[in-house]
Amino acid sequence: MPSRMSLSGNATQLADTSRARKAVLGRLYGRAPLPNLVGLDSPLDLVFSLLSRTVTSAEGNTGLLIGPRGSGKSAVVQRALDMLESKHGRGAAAAAAAATVPTSKYHVVRLSGFVHTTDRIALRDIARQLLIEQDLENILIGSFADAFTYILNLLRSSGDGSVPPVLFILEEFDLLAQHPKQSLLYTLFDIAQSQQTPIAVLGVTARIDVMDLLEKRVKSRFSHRQIYVQCPQKKSDFVEIARSALHVDASSDGVAKTFAQQFNAQVDEILAAESVARHMAHIFDFGKDARQLLYLFVTAASQLSAQNQLLQLACVEASIAQDVASAKMQVLSSVSLLELCLIISMKSLVQGGSSKYNFEMVYNEYKTFMSRHLLVASAGGAMKVYKKPVALKAFETLVELEIVRPVATSMAADGGGSYGRNDLLAGSAQSARAPKEYRMVQLMLEPGQVVELVLDRVDVPAVIRRWAQQ
């Protein structure tokens, strides 16, 4: 590439590359915010005004930020907080003090439903984030509300008598709402609607039915301010997100201007490339997930080096190929012929109307097929009926691959329980009683997928191929 030739060998150029790599990767991984949010202006306005009113006029506010995964909820919150920081933050505090604004100081507390699985953990973390270095063991004995009031009092006594505004950002709000009694939310909302302490509570969640999770008295205390974050409406906006993440800026990312220009030109070129554009349209059609889009460029960005100072189209295309490929099919492309036969016999069992089956049934099916065909086509050569122990071994391999899974007894009962353990092998208490040949299993493939699988392979005898397509 001509540009690379002209750039190589220059130390400052190398530094530029590593800086660009760092900046771009940071944005792709979500460590650093994107320089501009595409199509999220209205939720950003709402969130910012909500938070800033708590900081400036000390009123309690509550709100919910709802949007599907990858639509930019956290980005909106982060941007709003950054704007707040630049307006009222530490730097502005000195200036604001002169302008007689006493509430220029504020605290931000972030909680996440994934991390703070109980109210107690949440409380401990609130205290930590509010920089209260005190032995909390004593107060943690009491209820959440008591301990929380205690923390706020500490905050009050440490300041000038009034509690500085506290902004609570509750990520994965739906999980926090599933705590018993919802006392965390009740307490926060109750304080937000009382006068003494100005706090803002902003829940962030992907669930559109989150309001139904709130208990009625918690709901009544919530202000019903729901802010919806939507995925980009247009394909061009979607591409714009990738562009803003990949472009480097001479001033903010600290790279040379000429390098930035070259780099950005290359980015535009890649984004305009036919294969990349098609795949981006594909992602847009499927999920509109910005995160999935950005991860596409991670490999390319991480390979930036002295040799590759700009993003490589080939790298992007490779990761596109990976993205398209189905993991399951790749695993199955290397199973042995016997295993494939077992899969096909399971498929024919399914088509025969039985939704679950055990090894004996599968082997029986396999045997009847083989005996029927071996009589007809002796020219098959390598075709041979394997003995039962051998077939069982192959069957167990399939179980290990989790292509075949034991049927859980209470499958529909608790639609989300852990089926992680593979009890056919582990011999868990539940199904340990039956010998493993007789434990009921299911094939994790649809008949259509089995056909695809067989057709993809070249080494399958014609007989079997025909059998699969029946």
Add this chain to the structure above:
Amino acid sequence: MPPNPQLSKIASRLDKAAKQTKRKQHISHDSDDEAEDVVEWGQRFDDQAASTGTAVSATPSARRVTRQSGMTNKDLYKSVVVNGTEYHLGQAVQVQSSNNTPYLAIIYKLWESEKGEKQMVARWLLRQSEMFVSKKLGEVHAEPGEVFYSNADDLVTPDKILAPLEVLSHSAYQAHVAATPLAPQGKKAVKASDANVCFCWRYFNEQSAFIGELDWEDIYRSNAGKILDPVIDAEMFKKQEKKKPLGKEAAAQAGRARVQAKRGRPPAASATATRKRKTGDSDDEDADPTAALTSDDDDEDVKYNVADRDDFTPAKRGRRKTIAAAPRTPARARRTTLAKGTLTPATATKRRMRLQDIQLSAAVSATILRRTTRMGSELQAAVPEGATVYEVARQRLHVSAVPDTLPCREDEFAEIYGHLYNTIEERNSMCMYISGVPGTGKTATVHEVIRTLQENAEEGELPDFQYIELNGMKMTEPAQAYTQLWQAIAGEKATPKHAAQLLEKHFSTPSPRRRTYVVLMDELDLLVTKSQSIMYNFFDWPHRPHAKLVVVAIANTMDLPERMLNHKVSSRLGLTRINFQPYSHQQLMTIVQSRLEGCAAFDADAVELCARKISAVSGDARRALDVCRRAVEIVEAESARESTLAGGKRVRPSEDSGQLVTMMIIDRAVKEMYASGNVAFIQNASLQQKVFLLSLRAAIRKAGIPEVSLGDVAFVHRQLCQMHELVIPSYDQIAKICSQLGATRCILTESSILDVHQQVRLAIAEDDITVALRPDPFFQKIATS
């Protein structure tokens, strides 16, 4: 000023509270009459004195105790023998207490109940540490060994008596101390003698928290050392001692009249009588009727009026003695003539009730008026200089700006206030259950009542009480209610189990150092346990004779007692139930308008629309305020935008004349809050997600059951894509779409480890899909195919 409509409204609503009083008065009159029958001997009780003494007085508090014990036919005795020592009526004794220092009391009454239990009414002699003096009086200085004679009575069993106690006058006590051989060294010696001897020269009126002086030798010794003179007693503890004038003339008058009415004014009492009293005239009706009934004197009682109550000095001693000795027959005669001469009892009661109603409501409304004006000024003060009309409106509409008086809850306020006032005044116990959907002002109203009562107590109108708030939501487990209550009462921590025992003991033993506890149990339904023992206990304690406990329970559901509680619990909860109806649209309008007074940010119609919309859904005041606040925000943002535009063009520099909140904007705010995100979500979903939803709907329709497996949906999905020339997604991609939709709970899925076998169902209405996809011609085609 709108006091008159308000006043009459409140007056008409006070019937319930008044009825309660009425009932009590009937009962008390009954027991009054019977109190004069004295029957003789009991098994272990020796009536040794000649049975001439009918000196059983009936002050209000004594009557109450009698009533509480449920006795009608009781046998009265003159003395009792405990452990070989004989104690007479009127003798001072030491009574067993929960700690080492015994309580001091005077035996006030002895009798045997119907069940044969021996009972005694003890009148407490209070040490300084045992008194709850209101702040008004400031610090009371008492010397060691001093006790205060009080009108606090309690039911005690005689076996609690430990030893006799000698009560002297101040001078006699000093003489006694001097005479004691150990005395010269001073204080230590005094303390040694402290246990059995003490002195008294002051009395303490618990109801009014008033301290006055008395001459112990005169009222005690001079009366044969047996019992206190009922006349002096009754007079001493009349409730007229309030020297401090109330803030408003009307309130003062009404407050006094209320007290009067509650004590059972004779029928002839009227508004004029009240007015006369105020001016300090010595009025014929002025004397406490109970004193008139029981003190057995004729003309002299007329002179016991407000005027000379405060100077209760030895100078008047002589006359008092004659009163006590006066013949008793004429009093009864006079009473009967009085009753007959004016009105029949029934109409008399009715009239009295009406009188009370008006005056009580006058007091309440005066308080309310005072409060609203104060609230208005507070609000004005809180608004910073130079704030725009929107900022003012926003601030006032915030839910946290709870006014001191809730508009549209006058009814409930008056009812709760009436119940609590009566109970606290009579040092009684009760349970109350308040229900109502969230956001109807239950807790705020109770808080307001408590605030008012606390003010009353500070003014000395009511006995001091302690307010304790428990919130079911703010406890880690229901049993913590015990711990919190015990901590509030005794100031010490205990485990729930231990606290329950302590409380049990606390509420079932008599004690002089007992003020009324008002316990608010918020979010009651969270305190329901399997055995319901917590609620059982909390509702049972008020029924103990010594408890002086008022339990106010608040919950969301009206029928909680029937639905969730055992009969034994709901029976103890009693019938005092108050339901807070959801606000009607007029009420919501009043609430919003009262907050917006003097702040022209709203169109009149806009407020009404908001009120109507909210009342149609929930009647939750918080919602109405939130909607209005949001509407103000919208307008604010718009006018800011406009002004920046205008500022650029330099057309309209001022935005003071800015827009009002109109109906359109309210409508927008309501929609924003109540709109379900479903339709918008589907419209915003990606192409394949929409196809998936349609396939799921088709698969469900085909299967006829609400749940289908992902494999079936995927099959339909691929078919649809094929038919309409879309990219045919692989099974993996479909599973991914499924989990994306599952994360938003647009559909419900099982664990994705089940892959194609997981069951999928729609979590949104099918109609939502139809509505959302109707505008899109492409999906219209798919849906119809």
